[in-house]
Amino acid sequence: MKSSRGQNLVELALLLPILLLILAGMVDLGRGVHAYTIITNAAREGARYGSMHPDEIAFIQARAISEAEGSGIELTPSNVQVSTSTSGNPIRVTVTYTLTLITGLILGGEEIQLQSSVEMIIF
Numbered sequence: 001m002k003s004s005r006g007q008n009l010v011e012l013a014l015l016l017p018i019l020l021l022i023l024a025g026m027v028d029l030g031r032g033v034h035a036y037t038i039i040t041n042a043a044r045e046g047a048r049y050g051s052m053h054p055d056e057i058a059f060i061q062a063r064a065i066s067e068a069e070g071s072g073i074e075l076t077p078s079n080v081q082v083s084t085s086t087s088g089n090p091i092r093v094t095v096t097y098t099l100t101l102i103t104g105l106i107l108g109g110e111e112i113q114l115q116s117s118v119e120m121i122i123f
Contacts, residue, residue, distance in 0.1 A: 043118040046093035051120040090119040
């Protein structure tokens, strides 16, 4: 009876780090999907505003940044690139974000770069 309890502790000690690593990976995956959704929505909002006001680059960036506020994703104007054109042509808004990984502390590669671009036709 006592030897099986010791065996259970050894098995737990062997499997627990693997299970915790898998759990941390799942959390990182969820955080990555969340961040990508937020920056996609921010790029879409910037492109929507830019399709009506293509010359207002600072306001396009501000609109994208304000879309991400309150989500835990901090964006700055340097995270939002705008390429504009003339009426009838597309405007492109690209939002980039650097996500710090939980598993990066264990496996290396502490950050990944996320990027989302949206194009809309200028009216």
